[in-house]
Structure formats: structure tokens, C-alpha cells
Amino acid sequence: MPSPATHATPVSWPDDFPATWTGCPRLPLPTLLAQATDTFGDRPVLLFDDGTALTGNDLRRHAERFAGYLATVLQPGERVALAMGNRAEYVTAYLAVIANRAIVVSLSPEIGSHEAEFAVTDAHCVLAIADDRSHQVLTALRATGSTPLRDVITVGDNEPDGFAHLTADTIPLNFTDVDAALEDLIDIGYTSGTTGLPKALAGNHAETLRYIDVHLRLRRLHDDGPQRMLMPLQLHYGDPLTWLFGAMCCGDSLVLMRRFSASRFWEVARTTQATTILTIGSVPSMLLSQPESPADRDHDIRSAIALAIPPQQHAELERRFGFSWTESYGSSESGPAIKMPLDVAAEFVGTGALGIPLPDVQARLIDEQGQLVEGPGTGELELSGEILFSGYLDNPSATAEVLHDGWLRTGDLMRRDDRGVYYFLGRSKEVIRRSGINIAPTEVEAVLRQHPDVVDAAVVPVPDAMMGEEIKAYVELTPKATFDPRGLADFCAERLSRHKVPRYIELRTTAFPRTPSQRIPKKQLMVDGMHRTTHAWDRALDSEPAS
Structure with a gap:
């Protein structure tokens, strides 16, 4: 796809983009937040969709x-x-743990026994x-005696005093008395790539401060007044927590839903008076799948930051909901890295463009032969700075x-245009290699999501003796839709090259599983470790799936 402009003037950040580390001081997080609450502590900073609200001083x-209590x-x-x-x-627990110079291991509340045993054992959790x-x-798990766990503390029902049964007779640990260092580890999260066991990512104060610094510098650059961010994610995912810390430092506020609901989203936006949103994964498609209504614009939202806007739905998102949607790119390893400058965002609506590297980040593309790609081209993204x-x-x-010579291999295939x-083209390990041609699943998924009957889709490779790999699509349909795989294949054929049209299409009879970021964990779609075709329609045979 060519650049949307008719000329090749490079896209760049303005000269007055605030310099690195001018957004927040490089102080351990408890010290930083103690200073922040001295200034902004009386303002509501954390709000929930059921009306619960806390100020910075409350937190x-x-x-x-x-x-x-934890100090004991x-x-x-x-x-x-x-x-x-x-x-x-x-939030209370997270800050209390790091105030004791201990380390938080973030887990989903819906964690299974196998996952819990791996994480607790691997991270040597004692509590x-x-x-x-x-x-x-x-x-x-504690009762088995097979892990380092000494105790399990369960929060009570009386939010925000869920730890009152433990703290009644304890002396508070003042954040100003915390003697921490920037290099202290504060949290560990697990990332499960496309192969192997989950890997532990350990972050220190400085890495969290980097998120806060970028947020506050962008806020100063755009200077669009106080923000109230509605974020349809869980706190353990990470982004809500770092955004909350940034909000505590500038008087902004964060709105969280106890559980994401597409049908309630705009009502929550309206009642909480949110001014901006962050979405990730399939959230935009899920919002568009709801019936159109006056509530779509009955709110104060001015803008959206999104990770992975479906290109074919970008213009419809802006038309229907009445504000601009811009991309942002980063990973647990890289932190914030690429973003779309607001002054050119309208030029790139519907192109799939992520943006350009932040001023203090360097980016390059490396091709399949390991050679540096100069100018426009395609390759794996590497980051430095x-x-x-x-x-x-x-x-x-x-x-x-992933680390070599000062560069981070992201594993993401990217295209860079002449500006x-x-x-984003896809994950390098997820690319389907069909008859020697690389096919990005994200491109096929984006087309399937355009179909009016499709709620969401997941595209995966399946082994094939002739082609090496073939394309299989799992689809979830709207409630009243009839499964018409031939029609879906024809829909794709009208919009994609022939070699990108799925050979196999399988109907999901239940909703897709979701990660905390609302992505589809494709490994969970496997049966006995494989993406099988037994129950899928086969375009080559034009056959019905087996019963």
C-alpha cells in the first residue's frame, strides 16, 4: 500500500517535543507518588464503573x-x-509490596492451577x-507444600478497606521513608511467546518511570487539558497501572470497568465523564458489533489511543463514535516505542499505519537475510535508544x-513507507508460509472482520503436504447469522490475493477465549496441540465440516 500522501515528506515530531525525563523526575515510585499526592492528592484519580471513586490521598x-502490615x-x-x-x-497491594522493596508477581485472578504452580515456583513467591x-x-497450591508459598492473604469484601482485618493495629509505612533504588526490581510478569514456556519479565522503578515520563511529555506536547481515561483492561495487564501512576502525577484520572462489556461501554463513558479511551486487541471490533444507537455519541470522549486499529474499520470507528483514533505501539520488552503524531493522523486513517518512533527511540528493519533495510521496505523491527x-x-x-549489540529484536514484521x-504486518513466528509465500494472519483476519456476520476471526497455519502450510480461519458469528463458509471465502477472494484466501474455515460455537488484553490466545484453539481441520469447511473440496 503506498503512502497516503502524494509526496514523500518525512513524518516527524515537532521540534518542541519535551526532552526525555522532563515529564517526571527519576525517583523511586513511592517517593514520586508521595510528592505527587502532596500536590494532587485531593483529586479523584481512580474511578470504577459502579461509582466507586478514590483520590490519590485515599490510595x-x-x-x-x-x-x-507487610513489613512484619x-x-x-x-x-x-x-x-x-x-x-x-x-493498587493498594502493589504499592505496599514495592514500598517494602519486595517484588510483585502479577497474575490473572482467573489463573489455573497449572499456571499458578509454574509462576509461583519459577518466581519463588513466598506470599x-x-x-x-x-x-x-x-x-x-500452598497446601501441597511443593512451592515456596508461606501464606495466602485474601482481600475482604469491603472495598477499599479489604485489608482492614490486617492493618487495624499496624503502624503505617510512610512512602517518604522508603529507601529504594531505581534499579530495584518491583514487578515480574510472564510473557508467553509463540513457543516454549512463559518467560519472566522483571521490571525496575526506572522502567515504570519510562511509561510515566512518555505519557506526561505527550500530555504536555498536546496540552489539551485534564484527561479522564477509560481503559477496558485489567490492572494486572500493566497499562492501567502505569497510566494511573501518571495520572496521580498530573491530576488526571483513570476509569476502569470491573469487567469489559461492549454493550455497556458507552454508558460507562457517559456516566463517568471520560474524555479519552485506550483500546487494545479486538475491542474496536467488539464495539462496532453492537447495534448502532444514539449512545454511540452521547459522551465526552475526545480521542482514542488504540493498539492495533483494524484498518478497514478505522474510518467507521471515527464516523460512528465521533472522535479520532490513533495508533500506539510498544511491547512488554520495549515499552512505548512508536506512535502516530496527531498533526498527520487524519492522513493515515484506514492505512494500518502505526506511526513513527518516539524522538528518543531508534528503529530499523532487518530482512530475512539479516541485512539492514534502507528506505522503504519490509523486515523485522529492531529498536534501540x-x-x-x-x-x-x-x-x-x-x-x-532478543538482545544483540544494543538492539532489541521485537519479533514483529513491519513495513516502512517512503515517509x-x-x-505492522504480523509476528515473524506467526507468519504462514504457503508455497514459499509469506502471509500475515492479521491481514486475513482484518478482512474477515469486515464481513457483517463476523464478530471476530483467528487465522492460523495448518500443515499441508503440497503447500507446506495452508490457511485456516476460525470465525465467531453474530447471534442470528448463518454459517456460510463458501460466502466467507468468496468475501475474502474479492478483497485478497488468491493465495491469501483461507482454505479451511471453522465455526466457533462458543465465544473466543480472550487474554486480559482482549486478544485471542490461538494456542487455546488447538486440539491435542494442533490446529485440526476435521471440523472445518474445506474450500478445495467445498465440503461441509464433519459432524
Whole structure:
């Protein structure tokens, strides 16, 4: 796809883009937030869709109380599993743990027993903090005696005082008394790539400060007044937490839904008076799948930041909901890296463009032969500059795969146009190799999502003796739709090259599973470790799926 402009003037950031580390001081997080609450602490900073609201002072007070209790049971450097949904005590617990110079291991509250055992054992967690969903799994794990877990703390029902049963007689640990260093580890998360066991990503204060610094510098650059961000994600995913810390530093606020609901989304936006949203994964498609209504524009939202806007739906998102949607790119390893400048965003609507590297990030493309791509071209994205990732915890071989000579291999295939703008093509390990031709699943998925009967789609490779790999699509349909695989294949054929049309199409009879970021975990679609074609329609045979 050519650049949307008729000329090749490079896209760039304005000369007055605030310099690195002018957004927030480089201080340990408890110290930074203590200073922030001295200035903005009386303002509502964390709001939930059921009306619960807390100020910065509220969060600090509860966190310092719980930190005082944890000081009696934790030592610096020990690891604490935190498996809790969207509630105020997640923030309380997170800050209380790091105030003790201990380390948070972020887990989903819906974690299974196998996942819990792996994470708790791998990270050497001595304590777990659970809600009513994760309590049973973690207490059962502790009872086995096979892990380092000494105790499981379960939050009470009386939010935000869910730890009151522990803190009544303890002396609070004041954030100003925390003697931490920027290099101290504060959290560990697990990333499951396309192969192998999950890898542990350990972050320190400086890495979290990087997110805050970028957020506050962009906010100063755009200077569009106070923001109230509605984010349809869980706190353990990471982005809501770093955005909340940035909000505490400037007087903004974060709105969270206890659980994401596309049907309630705009009502929540209206009642909470949100001014901006962040979406990720399939959220835009899920919002568009709802019946059109006056509520679509009955809100105060001015803009959206999105990770992976469906290109074919971009213009419709802006028309229907009444505000601009712009891309942002980063990963757990890279942190914020690429973003679309607002002054040119309208030129790239519907192109799939991500944007350009932030001023303090360098980007390059490496082709399949390992050669540097000069000018426009396609290759794997590598990043350098203000990329603070130093490696996977206790995993030098995995680290060596992604870090080399000061550059981070992202594993993402990108295209760069003649204006220096980057476009995401797919994960290098997810690319389908059909008859020697590389096919990005994301491109096929984007076309399938355009079909009015399709809620979402997941495209995967399946082995084929003739072609090497063939294309299989799983589709989830709207409630009243009839499964017409030949019609879906024809729909794709009208919009894609012939070699990109799925050979196999399988109907999902239940909703797709979702990660916390609303992505589809394709491994969970496998049967006995394989994407099978037994129950799929076969375009080559024009056959019905087996019963």
C-alpha cells in the first residue's frame, strides 16, 4: 500500500517535543507518588464503573497502612504473587509490596492451577495476595507444600478497606521513608511467546518511570487539558497501572470497568465523564458489533489511543463514535516505542499505519537475510535508544535471542513507507508460509472482520503436504447469522490475493477465549496441540465440516 500522501515528506515530531525525563523526575515510585499526592492528592484519580471513586490521598493512605502490615511478614527482595481483579486493593497491594522493596508477581485472578504452580515456583513467591476468584487455587497450591508459598492473604469484601482485618493495629509505612533504588526490581510478569514456556519479565522503578515520563511529555506536547481515561483492561495487564501512576502525577484520572462489556461501554463513558479511551486487541471490533444507537455519541470522549486499529474499520470507528483514533505501539520488552503524531493522523486513517518512533527511540528493519533495510521496505523491527529492557529473568538464552549489540529484536514484521511511517504486518513466528509465500494472519483476519456476520476471526497455519502450510480461519458469528463458509471465502477472494484466501474455515460455537488484553490466545484453539481441520469447511473440496 503506498503512502497516503502524494509526496514523500518525512513524518516527524515537532521540534518542541519535551526532552526525555522532563515529564517526571527519576525517583523511586513511592517517593514520586508521595510528592505527587502532596500536590494532587485531593483529586479523584481512580474511578470504577459502579461509582466507586478514590483520590490519590485515599490510595496512598490505604497503601501505607497495608505496607506497614507487610513489613512484619516480608523481607526486601522477596516475591509476592498478586492475583486480583479490578478493585482498589490491587493498587493498594502493589504499592505496599514495592514500598517494602519486595517484588510483585502479577497474575490473572482467573489463573489455573497449572499456571499458578509454574509462576509461583519459577518466581519463588513466598506470599500470595488473592481475591475470591484466585483464593481457592492459591490456597490449594500452598497446601501441597511443593512451592515456596508461606501464606495466602485474601482481600475482604469491603472495598477499599479489604485489608482492614490486617492493618487495624499496624503502624503505617510512610512512602517518604522508603529507601529504594531505581534499579530495584518491583514487578515480574510472564510473557508467553509463540513457543516454549512463559518467560519472566522483571521490571525496575526506572522502567515504570519510562511509561510515566512518555505519557506526561505527550500530555504536555498536546496540552489539551485534564484527561479522564477509560481503559477496558485489567490492572494486572500493566497499562492501567502505569497510566494511573501518571495520572496521580498530573491530576488526571483513570476509569476502569470491573469487567469489559461492549454493550455497556458507552454508558460507562457517559456516566463517568471520560474524555479519552485506550483500546487494545479486538475491542474496536467488539464495539462496532453492537447495534448502532444514539449512545454511540452521547459522551465526552475526545480521542482514542488504540493498539492495533483494524484498518478497514478505522474510518467507521471515527464516523460512528465521533472522535479520532490513533495508533500506539510498544511491547512488554520495549515499552512505548512508536506512535502516530496527531498533526498527520487524519492522513493515515484506514492505512494500518502505526506511526513513527518516539524522538528518543531508534528503529530499523532487518530482512530475512539479516541485512539492514534502507528506505522503504519490509523486515523485522529492531529498536534501540530509550529501551530499558535488560533481559528475561534468569533466562540468558531467551535474552540472547532478543538482545544483540544494543538492539532489541521485537519479533514483529513491519513495513516502512517512503515517509518513514511503520505498518505492522504480523509476528515473524506467526507468519504462514504457503508455497514459499509469506502471509500475515492479521491481514486475513482484518478482512474477515469486515464481513457483517463476523464478530471476530483467528487465522492460523495448518500443515499441508503440497503447500507446506495452508490457511485456516476460525470465525465467531453474530447471534442470528448463518454459517456460510463458501460466502466467507468468496468475501475474502474479492478483497485478497488468491493465495491469501483461507482454505479451511471453522465455526466457533462458543465465544473466543480472550487474554486480559482482549486478544485471542490461538494456542487455546488447538486440539491435542494442533490446529485440526476435521471440523472445518474445506474450500478445495467445498465440503461441509464433519459432524
